[in-house]
Amino acid sequence: MSSLSFLKNINSFRAKVPRLCGVRRLCSEDCGEEKKGLILGIYEGENEEPVFTKAASKFNDHLSGKLFELVKRAGSDLRRGQARIFNNIDKEFWSIAVVGLGKEKLGYSEMEAIDEGMEAVREAAGMGAQVLKREGVTRILVEGLGHPEQAAEGSALALWRYQENRSRQHWKVIPTLELFDDCDAESFQRGLFKAESQNLARRLSDTPANQMTPLHFAQETVNELCPCGIKVMVHDKDWIEIKKLNAFLTVARGSCEPPVVVEISYCGAPQDQKPVLMIGKGITFDSGGLCLKKCDGMDRFRADMSGAAAVIAAIRAASALSLPINIEAVIPLCENMPSGMAMKCGDVVMGMNGKSIMITDTDNEGRLVLADALIYGQNTYKPRLIIDVASLTPGVRAALGSAASGVFCNSQTMWSQIYIRHNICSNVSLESCISFMTLPTI
Known part of the structure; x- marks a missing residue:
């Protein structure tokens, strides 16, 4: 096609x-x-x-x-x-x-x-x-x-x-x-x-949270990618429980909006070629949970799923340009809301890999959601490269300001390629980041 x-x-x-x-x-x-x-x-x-x-x-x-x-x-x-x-x-x-x-x-x-x-x-x-x-x-x-x-x-x-x-x-x-x-x-x-x-990523990120719930986002993904010949699978809460994505479910239980996990497969190369795995943070609204954010500026956290939006946009571009690679994507979608069922500070949950996680701040939900998605994606697809796109801690903005995006990378070769390509293709004049800056990993 x-x-x-x-x-x-x-x-x-x-x-x-x-x-x-x-x-x-x-x-x-x-x-x-x-x-x-x-x-x-x-x-x-x-x-x-x-x-x-x-x-x-x-x-x-x-x-x-x-x-x-x-x-x-x-x-x-x-x-x-x-x-x-x-x-x-x-x-x-x-x-x-x-x-x-x-x-x-x-x-x-x-x-x-x-x-x-x-x-x-x-x-x-x-x-x-x-x-x-x-x-x-x-x-x-x-x-x-x-x-x-x-x-x-x-x-x-x-x-x-x-x-x-x-x-x-x-x-x-x-x-x-x-x-x-x-x-x-x-x-x-x-x-x-x-x-x-x-512009697709911008539209998804700018849509009000009540119009871009996890289910709405999943439907948008189907509408945008399936006509391109890209395989999209949407998994409901029952599937999530069977797969034991417990950290993800812990974040999702505070909201009445049901969580979903979207899996995307783009095949541009032979099937025996290992894929690139993309993970996109899909918190469609982040109130902070019981550690509630300040009211001023909370509306901007409708875009806490911008990582997921960027992943969808990247895969669609790959299809449009017929890139000769295989891409798999896992996008966990939910809201982080306060309620009687919401996670509490001090709670301990078991991740998909069986390791225990103590929750010290309910506003740090991103790492819980991404932990299960990363483990599931790595175990399922055995990728040659993992790219995790997310809006995480405000500490990156405090350190770098609005002039750069932070990157955590354990491969100097890959970091060099990302840095060079981004700086050639960046859109400084159109309100995007001037550059990437690598940050230390433990």
């Missing part, structure tokens, strides 16, 4: 990115009724002279140099983080966004541990998409900007916004995205696939 046949329209999303600074608008003659927008790139030139990308230069020639003159008339050199909007200067396009890419030929920065060229493209495309959306365009054409995959990803991420609970008449129309120039269309489509998966 072609990946294009099951992927939903990537252009139904909008991002939460900062409003643009330095945006100016210049208008000329009227154009037709269709509101098409175009994103073109420009580099920082010497002596205040703009340097267009190849596609922008070609389009400027099409306009007999009009775009170049308008950019110069708009003011100072267009730097990274700035944009210029030109309305009705071409009969085909309602608005044209010229976005700053910074200096030409940027590459991987050892000091910042990031590919600045790719990041500049992702940032510029995202800014251009948002500005054009505010201009009311319904169809956006994006040039490759030297990195078509990053241009597509940045644009699609920037257009996303959670609006599931808005009245239909208040829904914002999201422009469609297309590639403008004749560069690598396959890379552009790959960027759209990646952005769609990220």
Whole structure:
């Protein structure tokens, strides 16, 4: 089955990115009724002279140099983080966004541990998409900007916004995205696939907890992955009790919402190849249990299942990109709530491996849930690699702030690969982590 046949329209999303600074608008003659927008790139030139990308230069020639003159008339050199909007200067396009890419030929920065060229493209495309959306365009054409995959990803991420609970008449129309120039269309489509998966994780994490209970999350998993040919199994409480996932059940018993365990299998390689095991923490709401969290900010803990959402998104992306690996995933889903049945400080429970666990803080439920899931997954699948994704202790945020995510890894080789790939592909400008930072393991 072609990946294009099951992927939903990537252009139904909008991002939460900062409003643009330095945006100016210049208008000329009227154009037709269709509101098409175009994103073109420009580099920082010497002596205040703009340097267009190849596609922008070609389009400027099409306009007999009009775009170049308008950019110069708009003011100072267009730097990274700035944009210029030109309305009705071409009969085909309602608005044209010229976005700053910074200096030409940027590459991987050892000091910042990031590919600045790719990041500049992702940032510029995202800014251009948002500005054009505010201009009311319904169809956006994006040039490759030297990195078509990053241009597509940045644009699609920037257009996303959670609006599931808005009245239909208040829904914002999201422009469609297309590639403008004749560069690598396959890379552009790959960027759209990646952005769609990220936006899926964002939607699941942003959904209110009463609309994303364990059963709802399991149903979303089935709806999103089964059409891709991915096997999904949903296990109820009886199955969990038979498997003796006691630590997980201890957390779940405080809520009236029934717990479930979701198993996912993606087969992109021969069956005899050992799989990668992914574990995602799926606490659909974390009140802290009897060690109740403060009311201020508790609503944000609807996203305590963001680890599970990231796992689902990663597997869907793997399927869309036809990655030649086998992936197995185990996602334990429940709520951590206070009640007469809830776990108490000082309780001792037996994990799946028969070891006893004393509960000292009911707000540390994540390690209980993940312990059983890790043991079950390792014993069942005998994986060659285990990736555990979770929002755990606030101590990581206290140590690293919002600039990085903490990583605990017992393989220096694997850590090196994760670090390099993340820093090439990260989305600094779109409110994601700047980098990973390894933390010590015992």
